[in-house]
Each structure stands twice: as structure tokens, then as C-alpha cells.
Amino acid sequence: MSSLGRFFASKWGPIITGIAVGVLAPVLVKLGNPGNMGICVACFNRDIAGALGLHRAAPVQYIRPEIIGFVLGALVAALLFREFKPRTGSAPLARFLLGMFAMIGALVFLGCPWRAYLRLGGGDWNAIFGILGLLGGIVLGVVFLRMGYSLGRNRPAPAAVGWLMPALMVGLLLLLVFAPQFGRTAEGQPTGPIFFSTTGPGSQHAPLLIALAVGLLIGFLAQRSRFCTVGGVRDLVLTRDPHLFWGILAVIVAAFVTNLVLGQFKPGFQGQPVAHANALWNFGGMVLAGLAFTLAGGCPGRQLMMSGEGDGDAAIFALGMIVGAGFAHNFNLASSSAGVSPYGPAAVLVGLAFCIVLGLTMREPAR
Amino acid sequence: MNDVKIVDASGLSCPQPVILTRKAIQEGKFPIRVLVDTGTSRDNVSRMAQSQGCKVTVEAKGDGFVLTLTK
Numbered sequence: 178m179s180s181l182g183r184f185f186a187s188k189w190g191p192i193i194t195g196i197a198v199g200v201l202a203p204v205l206v207k208l209g210n211p212g213n214m215g216i217c218v219a220c221f222n223r224d225i226a227g228a229l230g231l232h233r234a235a236p237v238q239y240i241r242p243e244i245i246g247f248v249l250g251a252l253v254a255a256l257l258f259r260e261f262k263p264r265t266g267s268a269p270l271a272r273f274l275l276g277m278f279a280m281i282g283a284l285v286f287l288g289c290p291w292r293a294y295l296r297l298g299g300g301d302w303n304a305i306f307g308i309l310g311l312l313g314g315i316v317l318g319v320v321f322l323r324m325g326y327s328l329g330r331n332r333p334a335p336a337a338v339g340w341l342m343p344a345l346m347v348g349l350l351l352l353l354v355f356a357p358q359f360g361r362t363a364e365g366q367p368t369g370p371i372f373f374s375t376t377g378p379g380s381q382h383a384p385l386l387i388a389l390a391v392g393l394l395i396g397f398l399a400q401r402s403r404f405c406t407v408g409g410v411r412d413l414v415l416t417r418d419p420h421l422f423w424g425i426l427a428v429i430v431a432a433f434v435t436n437l438v439l440g441q442f443k444p445g446f447q448g449q450p451v452a453h454a455n456a457l458w459n460f461g462g463m464v465l466a467g468l469a470f471t472l473a474g475g476c477p478g479r480q481l482m483m484s485g486e487g488d489g490d491a492a493i494f495a496l497g498m499i500v501g502a503g504f505a506h507n508f509n510l511a512s513s514s515a516g517v518s519p520y521g522p523a524a525v526l527v528g529l530a531f532c533i534v535l536g537l538t539m540r541e542p543a544r
Numbered sequence: 545m546n547d548v549k550i551v552d553a554s555g556l557s558c559p560q561p562v563i564l565t566r567k568a569i570q571e572g573k574f575p576i577r578v579l580v581d582t583g584t585s586r587d588n589v590s591r592m593a594q595s596q597g598c599k600v601t602v603e604a605k606g607d608g609f610v611l612t613l614t615k
Contacts, residue, residue, distance in 0.1 A: 260583050262581070262582065264581075267555065322563060327556065327557075327560055328557060330554065331557075332555060333607060403587070411559060415562070416566065416595075418591065420591060473557070474557030474558045474559075475557075490557075
């Protein structure tokens with residue numbers, strides 16, 4: 178066990194995880210997930226929000242088993258390697274709001290950092306602007322970190338706190354399997370509380386058990402290797418440490434090769450799946466997302482993995498993302514293949530203002 | 545032991561343990577003792593300290609780890 182632990186702590190850990198993500202995500206697309214969306218933590222949390230009725234955008238409603246797998250896979254790894262440490266208490270409300278705004282930024286771009294790299298590996302050149310925005314947001318976050326930004330310390334918590342998020346994921350899995358229909362439409366047809374898309378991206382999904390298995394595997398690997406698609410850039414900028422950055426490169430290269438092999442590599446700007454070609458707001462949305470993720474200590478995948486390790490603050494961030502997705506659609510902030518919503522850019526600016534105020538004002542209290 | 549520099553990075557999010565430890569290394573007074581409470585922080589701080597030419601020893605203590613950095 179300890180030699181395996183050492184292997185994952187070595188530079189190979191993030192690389193192996195990145196290769197797994199880069200290979201398995203396009204395979205999930207082949208098996209039914211939306212184009213260049215084999216894995217997207219933002220899109221999938223948005224689909225979960227829709228399935229739970231937190232927004233009613235009909236094309237994006239599905240309980241994505243990959244997300245459930247991430248948390249439970251990380252939980253298994255943390256338990257096996259004695260890293261399950263229930264903890265909480267580091268500015269949870271700030272983290273919830275960071276999760277909301279990170280989600281709004283990601284939905285203006287249409288993807289989390291994982292999907293930005295996967296879109297690039299699939300030939301969607303619009304992702305280049307998103308990734309540039311992401312880099313900008315992370316660099317801004319590093320400036321605040323250097324100035325002493327901190328959300329403060331967490332504290333050890335009762336075991337129950339650590340088990341809440343995994344329990345919520347088991348609950349989601351049950352809702353996915355049983356999809357209860359308690360309501361009735363005006364015509365008397367059964368409906369809600371669980372909604373699944375019949376058309377659009379939400380209707381496109383790989384078989385449940387395969388998606389869940391991929392989620393579990395990646396959750397396990399990512400917990401062991403601390404794979405983080407924001408930390409990779411952050412550490413490179415902050416301390417010239419490329420350890421996690423190799424994982425990002427591995428995602429892009431593996432996705433490119435796998436897409437080529439599967440005949441899914443389609444280079445260009447126009448007509449890309451679940452994407453728009455507005456360079457400015459592909460950039461702007463991801464500046465906000467990158468900044469919010471950096472201020473919260475990691476990318477959305479990493480937040481899910483940490484929630485599986487018992488980190489209640491990371492769980493709050495992830496729940497903030499789901500609620501943020503509800504707002505993003507109910508307030509018509511999210512982009513679509515047709516383009517950027519007229520209200521999305523204003524929401525990005527509000528989110529940036531929030532993050533900048535947080536970055537300038539949050540300091541660890543003196544002990 | 546009075547002149548051991550203590551960096552208490554327990555409970556802090558990434559990458560603050562690394563930032564605090566690097567600041568202490570740059571101050572140049574050794575040994576430095578760093579308190580962390582997750583395997584992630586232990587690995588990140590160790591990697592950074594080694595890249596700065598420090599020798600790092602890790603000791604599990606209670607719920608966390610004590611890293612001793614020497615040069």
C-alpha cells in the first residue's frame with residue numbers, strides 16, 4: 178500500500194490521472210455523453226441541478242453518475258490510505274458563493290477547466306480563449322494569495338460531517354435509479370421531482386454503470402495524486418512547480434490522441450458541440466471561474482475529491498456550484514450553442530467584483 | 545530548541561502552507577518546523593522545500609504531520 182502511495186505522490190501520479198481522464202472522457206462521449214463533454218464537472222453539476230428541478234431548462238437535466246463516482250471513489254481511496262479526515266469551518270459561506278460564481282463563469286464559457294482542456298483535445302479552438310481566461314483568473318488569484326489572502330483555517334469535525342457528502346451522493350444515485358415522479362402536469366401526466374431531458378445534452382449519456390465506474394476510478398486516482406486542473410497552473414506561477422501541470426498536459430495529449438483514434442477530432446471554431454464562438458466571453462467567463470477556483474483552493478474536480486476525503490468546506494463549494502447552476506439558468510445567465518446570453522456578461526462582472534473584494538479583504542485572523 | 549522557527553499551516557487551504565513555508569525558508573533561519581494536517585500539504589510542502597535545497601524529515605504526530613526542514 179505504501180509503495181502505491183509513494184507512486185501516486187511521485188510525478189507519475191498526476192500524469193497517470195491525466196491520461197485516465199484524457200482517454201476515458203472521449204470514450205464516454207463515444208458511449209453516449211455529449212460532444213467534448215465526456216467529463217465536465219460544471220456541466221454535470223448543472224445537469225444534476227436540472228434533474229432536481231433547481232432550474233427547468235429542459236435540455237440539461239440528468240443526474241450524472243460520474244459526479245457521484247468522483248466523490249465515492251475519493252472516499253474509498255481516502256479510507257484505504259487513512260486520509261479520511263472530517264474537517265470544516267473555513268469560511269463556508271464565502272466558499273458557497275465562490276462555488277456559485279465559479280459555476281456562473283463556467284456556464285458563460287460552457288465548461289469547467291477539465292472540459293476546457295478536453296475541448297482543446299477535441300479540436301474545439303474556442304477553448305483556447307477559455308483557457309487563456311482561466312490562466313488570467315488563476316494569475317489574479319495568485320496575486321491575492323501572495324498578498325496574504327486566506328479563507329482561514331478549518332478544524333477537525335465529527336465523523337458525521339465527513340460522511341454527509343458521500344451520503345448525499347448515495348441519495349443522488351437512488352434518485353437516478355428510481356427517478357420518482359410524485360407530481361402531475363395539467364394534463365395529468367406524472368412529472369417531477371426528478372426531471373430527465375428527452376432532447377439536448379441532458380438526454381445524451383453513457384450507460385449508468387460504465388459512467389459510474391469511470392467516475393469511481395477517476396475519483397480514486399485523483400484523490401491519490403491530488404490531481405488539480407487549477408492547482409497545476411497556480412503552482413507553476415507561484416513556485417515554478419510543474420508537478421500538477423504535467424497532469425493537465427497529460428489530459429490534453431491523451432484526449433487529442435483518443436479523439437483521433439475514435440474519429441472524434443474535429444478542428445475548428447464553428448459548429449462545435451455544446452459551445453459558442455464568442456471569444457470575449459469564452460475568455461471572460463473563465464477569468465471569473467479561474468479566479469473563484471483559485472480563491473477556493475482548487476478546481477471543481479479537486480473540490481469533489483476533497484469532499485470525499487471529509488472536507489465539509491469543499492462539499493459546501495460543490496453544493497454552491499449546483500445552486501449556482503440553478504441561478505445561471507433561472508436568471509438566463511448561461512450561454513448555449515446559440516451564443517452568450519445577454520445577461521451573462523453582467524453576471525460575470527458581478528462575480529469578478531465579488532471575488533476581488535474577497536481577495537482584498539479575506540485575511541486569516543490573528544491567533 | 546528556542547530558536548526553532550515554527551510554521552503552523554494546519555487547517556489552511558492549498559497553497560497557503562507552501563506560501564508560508566517558503567516565506568520562512570527565505571528568511572533563512574533553520575531548522576524550520578512546519579505543522580500540517582493533510583497528506584496533500586505534507587507532500588506539497590516537502591516537494592517545495594526540497595526544491596529549495598532543504599532536507600526534510602516527516603514525523604506523524606496526532607492527526608497531522610510535523611515536517612522538520614534543515615539546510
